[in-house]
Amino acid sequence: MSLYDHHVFVCHNVRPEGAPRPSCTADGKSEVFTQLQQATKAAGLTNVRINKSLCLDQCEHGPTIVVYPEAVWYGFVKPEDAAEIVEEHLVNGRPVERLRIADSCINSKACPHRG
Amino acid sequence: MSLYDHHVFVCHNVRPEGAPRPSCTADGKSEVFTQLQQATKAAGLTNVRINKSLCLDQCEHGPTIVVYPEAVWYGFVKPEDAAEIVEEHLVNGRPVERLRIADSCINSKACPHRG
Numbered sequence: 001m002s003l004y005d006h007h008v009f010v011c012h013n014v015r016p017e018g019a020p021r022p023s024c025t026a027d028g029k030s031e032v033f034t035q036l037q038q039a040t041k042a043a044g045l046t047n048v049r050i051n052k053s054l055c056l057d058q059c060e061h062g063p064t065i066v067v068y069p070e071a072v073w074y075g076f077v078k079p080e081d082a083a084e085i086v087e088e089h090l091v092n093g094r095p096v097e098r099l100r101i102a103d104s105c106i107n108s109k110a111c112p113h114r115g
Numbered sequence: 116m117s118l119y120d121h122h123v124f125v126c127h128n129v130r131p132e133g134a135p136r137p138s139c140t141a142d143g144k145s146e147v148f149t150q151l152q153q154a155t156k157a158a159g160l161t162n163v164r165i166n167k168s169l170c171l172d173q174c175e176h177g178p179t180i181v182v183y184p185e186a187v188w189y190g191f192v193k194p195e196d197a198a199e200i201v202e203e204h205l206v207n208g209r210p211v212e213r214l215r216i217a218d219s220c221i222n223s224k225a226c227p228h229r230g
Contacts, residue, residue: 002218002219002221002222002223003186003188003218003221003222004186004222007181007183007186009124009166009168012169047222049171049172051124051168051169051170051171051172052168052169052170053124053166053167053168053169054127054166054167054168054169055166055167056164056166057164057166066122068122068183068184068186069183069184069185069186070184071118071119071122071183071184073118103117103118104117106117106118107117107118107119107162108117
């Protein structure tokens, strides 16, 4: 083992009720995270880490994920998307286009997902 | 703004007392994180994110940090190292060699820092 082939950060942020921006998880627990971990293990990927992170600051696209070193961002990820992310992206090296956050949305106040 | 020029993950993990591996923070708070945020802001870097993460799994080198997309790992980081990381690495693009975790230590059970 060495540097991770893929290091996947899954946002676990919880904001207080009534906060102006949304939360990626309701209670700091993420079924997306659990499913990604299980699918990664099932695929036999030993040099990939599925990592909990706190706020990734793309809150309007939550639940959000970023995969490094390739800097691929995913948004509105559901637990049932985990298998496809692992198989297509982490195993086959093909990011799942339908789940990507557009580069033009990342860190952009002009992003249409922001109110 | 767009994709981050640098996305810096700072481990905030806390293990229970007596756990076999060490913790990166004693109480989930990180002065390294705070100093990195302040130095980044002072340097005028608007396209860098200093991010809280949970366990980065390089626990014997804690407090640990990883900077993406370049996958540079730092270990045994002290709050007073933050200014140098920001100025040298994030501004000038030169990783701080004295703080790097050796690639041969990353994810390696042969790492001499592991008991």
